[in-house]
Amino acid sequence: MPQAVVENTDTGRKRNLSDLLAHRGEANTSQLAAMLGLHYRWAHGIGTGGFRNPTQPMLLDWLKGHPTMRDHARHGSSLRRAIGMKTVVGATAIYEFSRIDRDEALAFHDALVSGAGLTEGSPLLSLRRQMTKVAAGRYNTDRFDDLAITIKAWNAWLLGQQAKLLVYRRGGARPEPFPQPVDTEGKPWVVS
Numbered sequence: 001m002p003q004a005v006v007e008n009t010d011t012g013r014k015r016n017l018s019d020l021l022a023h024r025g026e027a028n029t030s031q032l033a034a035m036l037g038l039h040y041r042w043a044h045g046i047g048t049g050g051f052r053n054p055t056q057p058m059l060l061d062w063l064k065g066h067p068t069m070r071d072h073a074r075h076g077s078s079l080r081r082a083i084g085m086k087t088v089v090g091a092t093a094i095y096e097f098s099r100i101d102r103d104e105a106l107a108f109h110d111a112l113v114s115g116a117g118l119t120e121g122s123p124l125l126s127l128r129r130q131m132t133k134v135a136a137g138r139y140n141t142d143r144f145d146d147l148a149i150t151i152k153a154w155n156a157w158l159l160g161q162q163a164k165l166l167v168y169r170r171g172g173a174r175p176e177p178f179p180q181p182v183d184t185e186g187k188p189w190v191v192s
Contacts, residue, residue, distance in 0.1 A: 017056050028073040034088035035069055035076070035095065036062055038143060042092070043191045046144050046178045069095050075109050082113040083128045084135020089146045096191055097154055100183050108154060123156035123163035130166055144178075145170065151179040159186055
């Protein structure tokens, strides 16, 4: 039976993206579906109100353009276990950072997971502390807020800067634009 027919066959319940990915033989389908949604929204203007929610066909097409995203679902799991970071945030961030510089992204991930050698003022130590507090329920954040401070930690870490506190203000009297990751030379990276 053709793939399009299978994906549209009435089963009595609505199929979600994870179901469609599983039918296509993908692994880690729940994580991959969440990553696709977050990454798509990131590339299309988180915080600007300019994006619309993607449809399942749009996200399946997005995966075609981002095939290596599959390889990064495990990074979200290790960050969740180590510091309580939302799995989708960790996996999506490491995926995009690896597009900037694979070795730096893996070093960022490994340092966040282990925490070894992080000193006061380290943006990674600050991120570890903040994610641990979020996981413990001391802060109420969503995946967009967590992604924003993860990007800020990446930028500071990559450029050798200190960051004792990572803050993202989406609303209020002084809202800030959603942060953009930088490359190894400090140039803004366009998420696409």
